[in-house]
Amino acid sequence: MDFSGKNILVVGASGVLGANFVEALSQAGANLYGTATSAESAQRIPASANLKLLLDLTSDESITTLANYLNAEVPLDGVILSAGVVGFGPATEASHDQVERMNRINYLGQVRLLNLLKDNLAGREQAFVLSVTGIVAQTPLPNMSHYSSSKAALHGFLTAVTREWRRDGVQVVSSVLGHTETGLASRPLFGTAPAFPAGLEPKAAAAELLATIN
Template sequence: MTDLEGAVVLVVGATGGLGSRIAAGLEVGGAVVARSSRTGGDDLRVPGTIRRVLDATLAEHGRLDGLVIASGVVAFGAASEISADTVDELFAVNVTSAIQLIASSQPHLADSARAGREPFVLTLSGVVAESPVAGLAAYSASKAALGAFVVAAAREYRRAGIRIVDARPGHTGTALSEHPIAGSAPGFGAALDPDFVAGRIITAIVDGEKDLPSAAFHS
């Protein structure tokens, strides 16, 4: 079990459809939430931004007990037609920034563990990390890369008392697919309720779960 009462959690992508709901749910559980988003001026691809966001969180709250990475971009289109610029942005946002943020937060989360708390990192690679989708080949690849990093990093971070959880929900009814960086969204069929998905993620954080595969989001 992870006690959220008083825990300081940084939520990146906090204005997004899932990020905003996860942040709100953490606060309901008693956490102190620091919010970061590109719309709020924090573009993690810009050198120095990750350090600035972490430093600001520590300066205001004195510690870091949890990190939720809910930021991301999506692109649609045939694998043969995806541009190099689109691939670069997908990996910069969905993979590189997330990896750098997880790495940069490690010393602070390790401090939290040494203080007797139960620090965690929550990532959102999504169902495409398990089952890549035609028409989303590059996006699927970026999320699979994040998922692979998390699997390996979780084994290392566990030694420092830090739990890393990757959530892989199916298509969720947020506005992400309405604002792709390339292409246009195909017909996905029925979407998962974002309130349900966010609630399931909060439950996993509190209950100490170590993985959230797509099957965990079947209501």
């Protein structure tokens, strides 16, 4: 796809992979709107982003506020979901609050945001949603049960709406990308990460995923 002039929201633009999306799309001539959870983390969004926005995926008020702003001010051509948290360890060791927070960030909050932005996207030519869902959505792993299930839920939703939204001209891609060296595993919501083999390089991963949009 030619991204020149496209208005694209990158959810999780302060993360390593999200920042690489911003940089790559900026070089391609797109207008970038990047989100972060706090003013502090927003400093990690590349300066090439046209606008930095705050979004807390655990807060319905935050999600609604962002969606209302974008729907009123920005005709969106694309949404990239690159936000998430990870957790490790036996299923029984995570607390209910930890699991609930994970599901709000990885699944419920992202679905809520997409549903609110769908009509905005449907009004544009070649609109798209790209989600960095992860390989665990298709191949759940032991000691990553809650993370795997949150990603599987998101993948299931996106797979289902692929046909629904196609009728309105919105392409939906749920990428089951393998382990990528974003540093996310070193910042788990709970538990301790196992020793992973070397993963994909973030810049290359971002370029590969953007190439799936047509």
